[in-house]
Amino acid sequence: MRGLWVVAVALASPILAQGRSPSAELLLSESEAGRPGGRLVFALRSEPKTLNPVTAVDIPSREVIGRLMADLVHIDRQTQQTAPALAKSWRVSSDGRHYTLELRRGLRFSDGHPFDADDVVFSFGCYLDERNGSPQRDLLIVGGKPIVVRKLDAHRVTVDLEQPFAAAERLFDSNSMLPRHLLEKAQQEGRLAQAWGLGAAPADMAGLGPFRLKSYVPGDRLVLERNPHYWKVDRAGRPLPYLDEIVFLLVPSEDAQVVRFKAGETDLISRLSAANFAALARDPAAGRYRLEDLGPGLEYSFLFFNLNDLGGRLEAVSRKQAWFGQTAFRQAVSAALDRDGIVRLVYQGRATSLATHVTPGNKLWVNRALPPPVRSLARARDLLARAGFSWSGEGALTDGGGTPVEFTIVTNAANASRVQMARVVQDDLRQLGMRVQLVPLENRALLDRVLQSHDYDAALMALASGDVDPTSEMNVWISSGPTHLWRLGASAPSAPGEKEIDELMRRQAVTLDPRERKRLYDRVQELVADNLPLIPLVLCAVECRRAVLAALTAAGARRSLPCISCTPCRR
Amino acid sequence: MVRLARRALHGLLLLIGVSALSFLLVELAPGDYFAEMRLDPRVSEATLRTLRSRYGLDRPLPERYLRWVASLARGELGYSFAYGQPVGPLLWPRVRNTLLLTVTATALAWMLAVPLGAWWATRRRGPVNAGLAGVTAALLALPDLVLALGLLLLALRTGWFPAGGMVSLGHEQMAWSERVGDVAAHLVLPVTALVLGILPVLVRYVRAGVADALDAPFVRAARAHGIPPRHVMFRHALPAAANPLISLFGLSLAGLLSTSLLVEVVMSWPGLGPLLLEAILARDFYLVLGPVLASTLLLVSGNLVADALLLAADPRIRAAGR
Numbered sequence: 001m002r003g004l005w006v007v008a009v010a011l012a013s014p015i016l017a018q019g020r021s022p023s024a025e026l027l028l029s030e031s032e033a034g035r036p037g038g039r040l041v042f043a044l045r046s047e048p049k050t051l052n053p054v055t056a057v058d059i060p061s062r063e064v065i066g067r068l069m070a071d072l073v074h075i076d077r078q079t080q081q082t083a084p085a086l087a088k089s090w091r092v093s094s095d096g097r098h099y100t101l102e103l104r105r106g107l108r109f110s111d112g113h114p115f116d117a118d119d120v121v122f123s124f125g126c127y128l129d130e131r132n133g134s135p136q137r138d139l140l141i142v143g144g145k146p147i148v149v150r151k152l153d154a155h156r157v158t159v160d161l162e163q164p165f166a167a168a169e170r171l172f173d174s175n176s177m178l179p180r181h182l183l184e185k186a187q188q189e190g191r192l193a194q195a196w197g198l199g200a201a202p203a204d205m206a207g208l209g210p211f212r213l214k215s216y217v218p219g220d221r222l223v224l225e226r227n228p229h230y231w232k233v234d235r236a237g238r239p240l241p242y243l244d245e246i247v248f249l250l251v252p253s254e255d256a257q258v259v260r261f262k263a264g265e266t267d268l269i270s271r272l273s274a275a276n277f278a279a280l281a282r283d284p285a286a287g288r289y290r291l292e293d294l295g296p297g298l299e300y301s302f303l304f305f306n307l308n309d310l311g312g313r314l315e316a317v318s319r320k321q322a323w324f325g326q327t328a329f330r331q332a333v334s335a336a337l338d339r340d341g342i343v344r345l346v347y348q349g350r351a352t353s354l355a356t357h358v359t360p361g362n363k364l365w366v367n368r369a370l371p372p373p374v375r376s377l378a379r380a381r382d383l384l385a386r387a388g389f390s391w392s393g394e395g396a397l398t399d400g401g402g403t404p405v406e407f408t409i410v411t412n413a414a415n416a417s418r419v420q421m422a423r424v425v426q427d428d429l430r431q432l433g434m435r436v437q438l439v440p441l442e443n444r445a446l447l448d449r450v451l452q453s454h455d456y457d458a459a460l461m462a463l464a465s466g467d468v469d470p471t472s473e474m475n476v477w478i479s480s481g482p483t484h485l486w487r488l489g490a491s492a493p494s495a496p497g498e499k500e501i502d503e504l505m506r507r508q509a510v511t512l513d514p515r516e517r518k519r520l521y522d523r524v525q526e527l528v529a530d531n532l533p534l535i536p537l538v539l540c541a542v543e544c545r546r547a548v549l550a551a552l553t554a555a556g557a558r559r560s561l562p563c564i565s566c567t568p569c570r571r
Numbered sequence: 572m573v574r575l576a577r578r579a580l581h582g583l584l585l586l587i588g589v590s591a592l593s594f595l596l597v598e599l600a601p602g603d604y605f606a607e608m609r610l611d612p613r614v615s616e617a618t619l620r621t622l623r624s625r626y627g628l629d630r631p632l633p634e635r636y637l638r639w640v641a642s643l644a645r646g647e648l649g650y651s652f653a654y655g656q657p658v659g660p661l662l663w664p665r666v667r668n669t670l671l672l673t674v675t676a677t678a679l680a681w682m683l684a685v686p687l688g689a690w691w692a693t694r695r696r697g698p699v700n701a702g703l704a705g706v707t708a709a710l711l712a713l714p715d716l717v718l719a720l721g722l723l724l725l726a727l728r729t730g731w732f733p734a735g736g737m738v739s740l741g742h743e744q745m746a747w748s749e750r751v752g753d754v755a756a757h758l759v760l761p762v763t764a765l766v767l768g769i770l771p772v773l774v775r776y777v778r779a780g781v782a783d784a785l786d787a788p789f790v791r792a793a794r795a796h797g798i799p800p801r802h803v804m805f806r807h808a809l810p811a812a813a814n815p816l817i818s819l820f821g822l823s824l825a826g827l828l829s830t831s832l833l834v835e836v837v838m839s840w841p842g843l844g845p846l847l848l849e850a851i852l853a854r855d856f857y858l859v860l861g862p863v864l865a866s867t868l869l870l871v872s873g874n875l876v877a878d879a880l881l882l883a884a885d886p887r888i889r890a891a892g893r
Contacts, residue, residue, distance in 0.1 A: 039740070041740065046845075046849050047845070047846075047849075049653045049654045049655070050654065050655055052655070055655060057608060057611075058653065130621055133618060133621040133622045133625055134618075135608070135611065135614050135618060137618060138614060138615040138617075138618055141615075193625070193655060194655060194656065197654065197655060197656045198654065198656075199656070199660065215743070217738075217841065218661070218664040218665060218841065219664070219665050219668065219841030219842065219845060219846060220736065220737060220738070220841035247740060249736070249839075250839065250841065250845065251735065251736075251839045252836045252839060252844075252845040252848070252849075253836055253837055253839075255720060255723075255837070256723065256734075256735055256836075256837055256838065256839050259723045259724070259726070259727050259734050259735070260734045260735050260736075260839070262727055263726065263727050263730070263733075263734040265733070265734060265735070265736070265740075414852070442852075443602075443607070443852065444600070444601060444602025444603070444606055444607070444852070444853075444854050445600075445601040445602055446602075447602050447606040447607060447609070447610070448601035448602035448606060449601070451606060451609050452602075452606075461610075463610060466611075475614075475615070482609060482614075482615060482616050483609065483610060483611075
């Protein structure tokens with residue numbers, strides 16, 4: 001088998017460090033060096049629900065687990081490229097279907113037990129076991145079949161795929177390696193999904209992440225302490241992490257988070273509204289902390305119309321689908337939207353207009369050739385007129401049959417920014433003669449309408465993928481995908497461009513040449529921008545940061561940041 | 572006793588009715604816990620089906636209700652979808668924290684309300700009457716949320732009190748007496764918010780009851796006989812005004828798990844509030860039903876306690892029961 005060794009040697013030099021085996025192949029961190037010691041207090045909006053990486057779905061749980069556990073290959077959230085982690089290198093076969101991963105030697109779990117290939121095989125077995133209902137399972141199904149992980153020797157494993165998969169390396173990120181010695185019994189007895197709940201004793205848990213569980217106080221806090229067996233060192237060969245402790249403090253409301261941060265009780269807060277960001281930025285005590293811009297995220301907000309096959313139900317919605325289904329109608333709506341107004345009014349300038357679903361935060365895949373969306377009521381009117389719409393004497397838009405164009409937009413009532421955004425959209429479309437009603441709904445009721453009953457005209461929502469790679473968006477863009485929100489459960493592509501998008505998405509997933517993949521995905525973005533199955537609005541620059549918006553006390557948390565950045569926050 | 576036994580039976584029937592109705596209403600609410608997972612582009616329909624099946628959401632409604640009732644008997648109170656564990660162990664530590672807050676606040680509010688209301692009843696004209704009427708009306712009109720946020724701002728500006736939470740970092744390393752002081756310091760703001768919310772209602776009830784009693788012929792007769800005013804108030808007027816206050820006290824007990832929910836969320840108090848709010852928004856059905864049932868239980872118990880106290884306090888009720 002002719003192969004290619006992809007990743008490097010330089011980062012894998014054996015270094016002696018306290019608490020680690022002398023022969024351990026540690027990873028040299030290239031982050032800025034810091035000083036050991038200290039405690040970082042991080043406010044969480046909601047409590048983590050579990051410490052079990054196999055079943056965790058909520059963001060707080062994943063944030064904590066990201067500090068407790070480690071994966072074979074890690075996606076560097078800055079470069080967005082894969083980097084070695086527990087696997088020091090890997091090799092891919094020429095047909096792209098077989099990966100051989102070489103594990104670092106001499107590593108230990110946080111309880112001191114050695115880590116080897118058996119743990120890797122065990123971990124993937126747990127993720128793939130249907131009984132566990134792991135959300136990661138679907139990522140490990142390639143070409144309709146689960147990946148096969150086999151042990152070659154104590155420090156090498158192979159991973160076999162049913163078909164070539166362009167983003168295969170990224171499969172090894174986000175799948176934390178589990179300690180077989182602690183969880184094998186639970187897995188054999190079918191109890192793994194119940195293991196490692198929040199009440200788990202620290203002695204019953206072990207991971208390969210920079211920290212380990214110290215204590216949990218229900219509803220209040222979760223404290224992690226430094227893992228003495230962690231496998232990264234700084235440039236000077238000093239063991240990482242630097243911090244002695246991380247405290248995750250539950251502070252359920254955003255306003256209370258800001259108050260406690262300003263009172264010096266917490267060191268970091270995340271996902272601030274634009275108003276709170278502005279308040280922190282102009283606070284006279286601002287000298288005591290700093291607002292760090294960690295770059296744009298991947299979450300995109302959008303407006304979409306109900307294009308579902310209603311099968312004779314919901315007659316009122318069905319009638320309007322004659323408008324919604326026209327590309328010219330959606331293009332006119334898009335052209336009438338004042339995205340800059342949304343940026344200014346809703347996000348106080350801290351947002352970016354979007355021409356397509358790929359945000360500027362996705363440095364690797366965004367199609368920079370696409371022009372930014374420009375508001376043009378004249379173009380919108382022209383498009384509508386050509387599609388057979390006309391205006392009454394009072395300026396109301398009517399279709400060819402004389403029916404006034406009226407519809408409702410549903411959105412999440414709990415998200416104030418989104419409701420405000422919908423108001424701007426409502427006002428913009430009024431200028432086009434459309435009569436739009438706004439219906440803010442409780443989030444689950446909204447999801448029920450969009451995903452189950454399809455009883456809505458248009459919706460304003462947002463989506464964010466966990467990764468920049470286009471394969472993570474397959475379920476959204478493939479016409480039969482379960483997240484193809486505007487037309488769910490379709491058996492075949494029907495809308496303009498949809499068939500081509502299906503083909504392009506499927507091809508990019510199995511194309512191994514990165515340039516060719518980029519070309520294919522650029523074309524997908526062009527088709528989305530032209531046909532507007534959903535109408536991209538904005539990427540908000542404050543609430544939608546990929547990582548945390550870090551506001552650091554002068555007390556010195558800054559020096560400790562690189563060591564928690566070893567496993568940056570994920571969304 | 573017969574009266575109390577009858578009320579206890581009514582309470583039990585109420586508990587069964589509320590459990591069935593709450594279960595039905597929660598089930599009828601649109602959307603379920605797993606709906607949001609459908610927005611995760613990486614999660615497939617098959618995985619969602621597996622998860623729904625694991626938690627029995629694919630079973631018929633009566634079967635789910637019976638399973639839930641069986642889990643009540645085991646003390647589990649159902650199973651939380653979000654936490655992946657029985658509801659009971661999730662609730663108990665938070666119930667304890669909520670009760671610490673609400674029992675302190677309720678006791679303090681009553682201790683303040685009785686003398687304040689009685690004093691107010693003796694000053695029915697003049698600036699004291701107008702001032703107390705204005706202050707209590709303003710406090711009644713002020714939403715708990717605004718009150719709690721205002722107190723948080725006070726903590727931030729002055730630095731006199733912790734700005735939320737129940738204990739400080741490093742609480743575990745403190746000596747026993749320091750721990751008590753630490754919790755007490757954290758109690759000040761949420762208890763103040765709650766007392767300011769409860770107090771106006773209680774004060775107005777006490778005032779109205781005592782004022783009625785003070786106008787009664789027997790009190791006027793007592794005064795005419797030259798009995799000192801303090802004696803008249805505490806020996807004659809207050810006991811006569813006790814009946815509506817005892818009923819109100821029963822209702823106070825019923826609200827021990829629910830009055831503080833909003834304040835807990837704003838003040839980051841690790842009680843039922845944040846847990847319940849999140850469970851409602853996430854449609855974590857059984858986690859919502861647990862506190863609802865516990866609150867109903869408190870309502871029934873509070874009414875029973877009030878009945879028992881009324882029986883003990885008022886000979887007319889005892890006589891009517893015979």
